[in-house]
Amino acid sequence: MAQHAFGDNGAYTVTVTIADDDGGTSVQSFTATIANAAPSLAALADQSAAEGASLSLQGVNFTDPGLLDTHSATVDWGDGTTEAATISSKALSAQHAYGDNGAYAVTVTVADDDGGTSVKTFTATIGNVAPALSDLAGQSASEGALISLQGATFTDPGFLDTHSATVNWGDGATESATVSSKAVLAQHAYGDNGAYTVTVTVADDDGGRSVKTFTAAVANVAPELAALADQTTAEGSLISLQGATFTDPGTLDSHTATVNWGDGTTETATISTKTVLAQHAYGDNGAYTVTVTVKDDDGGTHARSFTATVANVPPSLSALADQSAAEGSIVSLQGAAFTDPGFLDTHTAAVNWGDGTTESATISSKTVSAHHAYGDNGAYTVTVTLADDDGATDARSFTATVANVAPALAALADQSGAEGSTFSLQNATFTDAGTLDSHAATVDWGDGTTASATITNKTVSARHAYGDNGTYTAVVTVKDDDGASASSTFKVTVANVAPTLAALPNLDTIEGAFVQLPPSTYTDLGYLDTHTATIDWGDGTSAPLGDIVLTRTAGR
Template identity: 45%
Template sequence: TLVLRLDTHTYLWDFGDGAISSELHTSHVYEDNGVYTVTLTVTDNDGDSGADTLAVTVVNVAPIVEAGPDQAANEGDTVNFAGTFTDPGVLDTHTYLWDFGDGTSSVELDTSHAYADNGVYTVTLTVTDNDGDSGADTLAVTVVNVAPTIDAGSDQTANEGDTVSFSGSFTDPGVLDTHTYLWDFGDGATSSELDTSHIYADNGIYTVTLTVTDNDGDSGTDTLAVTVVNVAPIVEAGPDQTANEGDTVSFSGTFTDPGVLDTHTCLWDFGDGATSVELDTSHVYIDNGVYTVTLTVTDNDGDSGTDTLVVTVANVAPIVEAGPDQTANEGDTVSFFGSFTDPSVLDTHTYLWDFGDGETSGELDTSHAYADNGVYTVTLTVTDNDGDSGTDTLTVTVVNVAPTIDAGPDQTADEGDTVSFAGTFTDPGVLDTHTCLWDFGDGATSVELDTSHAYADNGVYTVTLTVTDNDGASGTDTVTVTISSTSGQVPEITQIFITENINENDIATLAGNFIDPDMLNTHTLVIDWGDGFGDIIALPVGDRSFSAEHWYLDDKPSGTEKDDYTVGIVITDLEDGSDTALARVTVNNLAPEIVAFSTDSGGCCGSAGKREVSIFAEFTDIGTLDSHSATIDWGDGTITTGQIDEAGGAGSVSASHIYTDGGIYEIKLTVTDDDTGSDVNIISQAFTGVRVVDGVLQIIGTCADDHVTINMTKSCKSSRLKVHANFLSHKGHGNNRGRGFEVFDASQINKIVVLVCDGNDKVTVAGNIDITVIIDGGSGSDKLKGGNGADVILGAEDNDSIRGGGGRDVLIGGDDRDRIIGNSGDDILIGGTTIFDIDDADFGIAKVAPEQSFDEPLMAILAEWNSPRDYTTRVNNLIDGSGSTDRLNGSFFLQKGLTVFDDEKQDCLTGSSGIDWLLLFDLDREDCFRACNMHDQYNDDIVFLCEYTNSLNCYSWNTHNSEDSEEDNRRLVLLCLTEKT
């Protein structure tokens, strides 16, 4: 049969491990053991194919290992191992195990090992493939023993006989070795302890060796030098002694020496130039004194010890004879001759006579004159050169001598003239004190030595001067004075003194001096005080001065602030001789003072319709004779006079008035006296209703629950303010809630004042109103919200909710627990109260500062807070005025305990956006406060992060400044008024 083979073919071997071949006859190497199915596929050119398979079993081959050559090392050295292996199964993975022959191993192919002890170690490397077959190889490591390294310690120095401590140390890389120790102390002694001690019996330099030997017989050594210093003997000279000069003193010394083999020499130095070389000896001192005796003992090494004792040799004092007692007059010279004996012929001596009157002499034979009489004990003291002395006394009796007097020459003068006297005297008792007595012969005397006297009448006078010393002896002398007559002369006023300026109802004092040659004349003083009153005063003989007082009850009732009074003075003597003088007193009017001012309609509460108000005031006036008038400006354009009831500088004012409209009225009372002096006081009075006064929109509520809403509507022509309130009605306008309204031209309003008085009130100011608003909630729990302007909001009493508006606001919680939110803008938040708060005390009772409107302090604080100054300057201006000199708050400051007070209730303050100033007191009371710009696009230079701190949902604060704003660090963002601030 003919078969035509016209097809062509292709071949494909699939070896079962991902490899293929297109050759019909081919070969293949398997990289890993296993059973593989091999397929051959033959395809003709028509696309038809046939296939057949076979199985190939590949057997695993263990790796062949090379551990490396044998090695040698010292114990403790690191031996490196780097094994190799081959495996025909190139896809196999392998694990490694080194067995170092000392019980340790490693699973790293390249590794190292330190042997802790010497020896020959067989090291085996085993390599195992992932099919479990392994190969191994070994090598030998010979580890040589290393001798220990020794440190015997540092050189030492000690005294002979001291205990020297030795503390050696060593290192050995053979950490399994055991060791023995040997100390050789260099003096034949040894020790087998590593830490030991030794006592050297003699001084010298010793080489000390420490040897440490390990259990393999290898050893190391180290040495140190010990320098043993000789110790001087310790000497005891014996106790201190006393003796008289010339006595024999015995000495018996002892000593000890740790160098027991030393030999010694001794030397006593007796302190007076004499010595002895005997240990037991004696000595005689030829003079008294305190002697330091030294015993020195020296050993054969040249070191010596000493000790001292003190020998006190007593001196014998000389025996003194001062001589017999004596008598003399004061001022006489008294002679003294003393003598003495002394057993010590070598002593030198000094002499001291004490004469008993503070005077002395250093001569043995001497003399002395006593300046005063008396009995004097005279003492002679003889002192030898050793300081010992003997004394003896005698008595000198000195007799007093009377002074000798000279009263001066005779004199002549006219009556009334002053005659001078200058006496002299001598007294040998120069220490005497003296008294003098002039008897002028007319009954007058003087105790001055230099004196003068005016005789009142003519005549011849014998004048006696007597001088008496302190011992009672006296001398006298006389002088004659002839006085001529001077009749016919008159008195003369020489000086006038007066209180030139006084207030009415005060006292003026008049005083003056005059002269009159006739000393026996009497005088009469006549005073005309110029106000219709006068005084006549009789002056006694000899008086040449006068004084008087007068009470001016009023300045002249002339309608002037002050008036002058001319005072006339006349002095007349017995012969009708006289002199006159004038003086002037200015008397000032004092204005009256209103001491009480009140109305019968106090407080904020009121009602719609007509209101009658009565006022009552009390006043005083220093001018008890003044008359008074009163006017009352009722604040609504009406001025009336008041009813006056007065007497004796005190009075009262009463008046009444009817108000037709609600609002705030300032009632001004003026009290005026008849001399143009006046006083003014003001009361603010509030009535329910709404009105505009001088650009201020006043909204006054009731004592019930008030609801007030203030809105603004704007058009192209005008803006209008609409006030809705539940206490208003306007031409029938009102909503279904019963609230009427009033409408005002916003362009005529520059401030809004809202007083909602008592009750739980709600006040809301629209956010488009940028006019300054003052809101006072009064008593009750109120909800108060400001507008877009600079606002002042006061919660007053009870628990209030206060929310600021868009401007820089001042928010004051007042008493009780308050919730205050600052809203946008820089706000001041005060949890407590201030002295500037508006309350019932501002209405119906006179002010402490009557010239000040009820809201002036708060408006001044608000003005400064809204000034263009930076934050820190504004805060400092409001704290104490230290920010700038042109501050707008004047003398109104926010200071703890002075103007700002803790209400002692828990408040919750939230600053919201803007840079706010929170005034708190007691953070421990859990007051809530939050001052946060969590994300403030306008003030992103300062961000506050707030987090809860307690179950009351109160907040604490942390500040985080921007990265590079220096201004941030200067901003004050929170002030807590604690004791520390």
């Protein structure tokens, strides 16, 4: 009885030989046809792993009665990957890393060299693994400058995962970042200085995420004003800042601006769309250094200067109306107002009154004041000249028409005296508003005599002796060189004065003889008196003188 197990399939010729102990043999053959037997895999247990981790076949053994068979094995990992496994002592070895989480049906196939196969499956449950960001170093930058993520790389064993990233820049801005070759790429410009906590988040397509933070220290940058061109203007005119624009990389900064106009005035300016707006009127000419300063809310400043050349503007007098007045009365400037855009200018004024008199005028509240009395009538051209402290002038003229004023005599007191005595004018003074007038005076003494009088210091002097007694009306008349006159009267009461005979010598004669009166003289201050003469002979007889001649001497 004999047994044999064929190690491989095939058709085998089996020869049976029998021999005796003497060397005799007998041989018979038959064919043994051996069928192939497929290998048999043991059942496979399900497995779990994390994506990216190596998953190994565990307990994957097989048997095969075909001892001489050779074998091959493959593993379909269920993720599109099929690979040959290693066989050693009828144990299969293989490893695989899944690029993404999921439940995968893994199929293990063993085949012998005759085509017999055995297939077993198990489920590989792969868990997701979150990506892992590297630590991020703090960064420094200036506001407005781009800050880029540095070293923001990550790993993810789920090499088939897709990823997204966001960056919260800590200033209220959150944005999606670019992911390339497991590096997070993003840039940002901060609108204001400060210390910002930047948060970088990477997420895979399965919801796994990694978060890292770093501090961005952002320094303030001062605003920068554009260069300012010099300007020219006239005093009193508005000058506006031109091209006073500025930039500031700190887009969130707020700003204030001041303008020092160089004349002692500093004021806050208006800012609109990063343009400084301000206007100013200079009160005096000159070259002024204007300084514009812009300041951000963090104290950063920038200043620019330019020269404002301000030209003087002459003052402007208003037109002056003609005036009329009487000589000696006060003529005042009327409506002599002026304007001057140079409101810091000082001014002087002079008035040429047209009569040879020029005098300084008073200025108050931009009005020229002056007074003048004309000493004579006439039409005078009055010129008012105004000058500012920079030498610019303006002049206006008007005509002052001055009427003559008659002189005025004082009232004269009545007088009395004797005929033949001298009468003098008493207190015959007069006034005349025309201080430049010349005068003549006459006295009508009321007795038919009119004579020129003497004038000294506006006092009329004259003397007269009346030749006869009576009451006379004397008229004193003063006349100026323009024909105007004034008169004053007074009464003169003249008393008669008796004539006076000269002494007569004693005469000796004899009775009966004729006595002859010697020549006799007399005086009489009343030189206009007429006279009669009588003689009383002392014997009771008297007679007109008749042919007796009396001789009169001068009466004054």
